[in-house]
């Protein structure tokens with residue numbers, strides 16, 4: 001629907017009408033792309049570098065270009081080439097070559113060595129349609145029916161109907177699949193989107209036998225693997241009282257008619273980190289030139305609901321992906337100010353506020369990372385690419401805004417993101433997270449306990465409607481009579497109709513709970529045998545009563561009170577926590593889309609499916625980076641998803657350790673990757689990712705130490721912005737199927753391209769500190785158990801001392817200035833060791849706004865009057881041709 005163009009848009013369009021905008025974009029693109037052919041440069045490079053690439057003459061004979069991206073930030077061209085054998089592509093054998101001035105300057109090689117000798121067969125004996133039947137059988141996807149060939153895209157490249165097993169048409173293409181044993185098998189590559197929406201499979205089936213050889217999931221399930229902890233690592237902390245942050249009120253002259261959202265405004269991470277506030281017209285004019293509700297590239301919103309060019313946020317409370325869900329409507333004023341009262345309320349009652357927040361954060365993710373190069377030509381998510389993809393050999397396709405499903409009923413305690421290739425909609429699914437609340441109605445412990453308990457992975461779910469009963473110790477005649485492991489001497493009469501209290505040690509949780517249920521208990525509380533709280537894992541189809549685990553502190557207090565003869569009447573409720581309010585988790589999910597589209601190019605989203613892949617790490621980093629706030633330090637504890645676990649904001653959240661540069665708190669080093677196995681030969685992608693994110697987080701702070709922090713996430717100049725840029729540019733340089741070493745080298749290469757390598761020394765120091773030094777080796781990137789750890793810096797031939805000298809210069813620079821007093825009130829003094837000629841001294845507030853600036857020669861002691869600055873945190877910067885100094889100052 002169309003609506004009257006608000007004043008704000010009219011103003012915007014005066015300065016940036018669409019026509020002019022497009023012309024500018026096309027001029028730019030034609031300048032860098034017209035008529036160029038990189039084939040010759042690439043051919044020449046490959047044949048001259050066989051030894052370096054560890055390939056044979058024969059391996060580079062046959063390939064095709066599959067994607068090409070010009071990166072504005074690095075001013076280089078990323079070209080992706082696919083290795084072929086007799087015209088058939090080799091799965092994930094996609095190398096990325098970086099070209100500057102028509103010269104190859106960086107390569108992420110993923111070609112298979114000695115390919116032709118590894119290949120036995122070139123013709124399939126299994127028919128493409130039979131591969132569909134084989135997959136359905138082996139993955140238990142149900143009955144295949146109505147298989148129909150819809151399209152033939154080329155030789156042995158088909159599109160079939162959904163065939164009763166897929167939400168989307170099924171593509172079937174002949175490929176070669178490299179296997180762990182070194183062989184390369186002719187296979188059918190199928191793409192099946194499971195009807196329940198949980199998995200979006202990309203499967204390779206032996207084209208002879210029909211056996212599934214390998215599969216990867218375009219959907220990334222972001223569950224943590226720690227559900228089955230038997231003891232807790234986290235302190236038990238009551239929910240904190242949250243102070244309201246200062247709400248920025250728009251000045252009167254800015255009272256245009258604006259789109260408004262009542263949300264947890266970044267950098268607020270979650271309801272436990274701060275309150276909601278109203279943000280007005282938060283879209284970024286470069287990334288979303290027509291606002292967040294546009295799709296046609298002309299002024300005016302097409303939608304008044306939470307839908308637009310970047311994101312379509314909708315309710316999926318029936319877990320059915322096929323229907324279009326409910327979205328809140330902001331009306332013609334686009335006013336998304338909805339009430340939020342979560343206290344004991346069903347999630348359904350605040351769906352408008354939830355979907356608004358989901359829409360907001362997802363759009364912010366689009367807009368922020370757009371600045372750093374996740375843009376149209378790089379395969380970002382937009383319904384309409386606004387013509388910015390013009391004049392490319394492999395133009396990206398429209399029609400792939402993110403479908404963000406809020407309060408999705410197809411799962412619990414989780415979130416996920418499925419990334420198909422460019423031009424097809426990705427889907428984010430945000431679930432509700434269980435949170436058990438224990439209210440003690442009688443006795444000395446009376447009160448409401450939140451943040452102490454978790455529901456078990458088995459048994460009935462607690463609801464908003466409480467289960468109210470008396471507590472009863474589950475007493476038997478065993479050594480520890482409260483373990484609930486033995487029937488002998490069990491106090492059966494005491495359990496009937498009551499809530500059984502059991503200690504966690506001794507036997508399986510499901511056995512304890514089953515025994516309590518068999519003796520007519522109505523619910524079970526399991527008390528941690530170690531300090532803190534924990535989650536109970538396990539599976540049971542026969543347990544029908546709810547079971548919760550509580551912290552040792554609360555549980556032992558209950559046991560003592562009961563043993564003292566108190567009667568404890570207790571109400572148990574489950575008030576779900578809505579993942580859409582955890583901005584860090586939403587950012588993490590969206591981040592999967594960024595990494596999957598950038599590594600290997602937007603046309604190939606399978607490059608992060610090897611065991612040592614780092615997708616989860618990049619996602620954690622994205623969440624951390626956009627929720628940084630002024631005043632944070634390198635040792636501020638940053639957990640992921642602390643809100644959804646009802647933890648204090650200093651908790652570890654859904655990871656093993658909180659993020660911090662303090663290695664006594666987060667001790668992860670590269671060799672810890674080998675300990676991330678799940679016991680069945682598979683690997684915890686979150687465990688591996690968390691080690692990578694720890695390194696990226698160190699880098700973030702190393703760079704902030706050098707360049708300062710800038711709270712302007714879009715166009716700031718801080719060390720955080722520089723790291724954000726290194727990460728995005730690094731993703732584009734990371735080889736397909738990369739491990740840690742490949743990703744580290746990509747970041748080093750990005751620094752060469754972006755900053756002439758001035759940060760090489762700092763980057764090496766960061767990675768070497770956690771064991772990813774110069775001599776480190778990923779081994780086979782498809783194995784998580786074969787790393788070589790090293791803490792060394794590169795030799796002089798790789799990292800000339802001059803590069804480290806540049807860094808030392810900065811350390812010297814830091815010594816040149818002393819700023820005092822800090823905190824200050826009416827003035828600050830800068831005392832200098834030596835004269836600094838032609839310096840710009842400037843002060844910025846935390847919104848990146850310049851509040852003071854002066855150009856002068858600095859000598860002796862300089863005084864700056866700060867009387868006019870309101871209390872708060874500021875950044876002082878001193879710059880000239882050779883010096884770049886920044887320092888945080890506080891004005892009281």
Ligand SMILES: [Zn+2]
Pocket residue numbers: 220221222588589592616619
């Ligand atoms: Zn994830």
